[in-house]
Amino acid sequence: GQQVMQIPQYQHVQEGEDFTTYCNSSTTLSNIQWYKQRPGGHPVFLIQLVKSGEVKKQKRLTFQFGEAKKNSSLHITATQTTDVGTYFCAGVSGATNKLIFGTGTLLAVQP
């Protein structure tokens, strides 16, 4: 079945450093979404990418969807302690509306 992998599993950075997580799907996606889950919390929607090669920015966060619509990345510039949490990509494939979540990247930020 469809699989969505993320690397790294865990990243520890000093506050102010940059952070990137990468997402790869085994199949072509119709769109990809990114969610953030704080420790003990539930996933919160960040953004959706639909077009091949699309790049979107939200303040310090930059999201990119690959040309083949099988991979994506999230880059955070100058991390802050409020960025702590697990970042999940989630792929939508074909006609279904279900999300296939990636394995997640846990970000720890040391002040």
Add this chain to the structure above:
Amino acid sequence: GAGVSQTPSNKVTEKGKYVELRCDPISGHTALYWYRQSLGQGPEFLIYFQGTGAADDSGLPNDRFFAVRPEGSVSTLKIQRTERGDSAVYLCASSLRQGYNEQFFGPGTRLTVL
């Protein structure tokens, strides 16, 4: 406005028992999803409702799991003959309509099967 609510927040049960988990979606949201999340993993899709009907139940692990949404609003996930491996956080999410893909998640129900 109110977000997605789930009850109970925690449920402890014994192996072999029956449990029901409830989800109250955001008012007006026609699409409703159930996911299961184990520790350290991403949410795993279980079932998707569009209105009252289950549009995709391909994620239900076996026939012990069943979900209903009789009036197109509140949904109940039912697990029969619970097993220790069913222990997880069960998340419910809703979205405005089919094809509008941003999903709003509830706080989840933590199920522990002893």
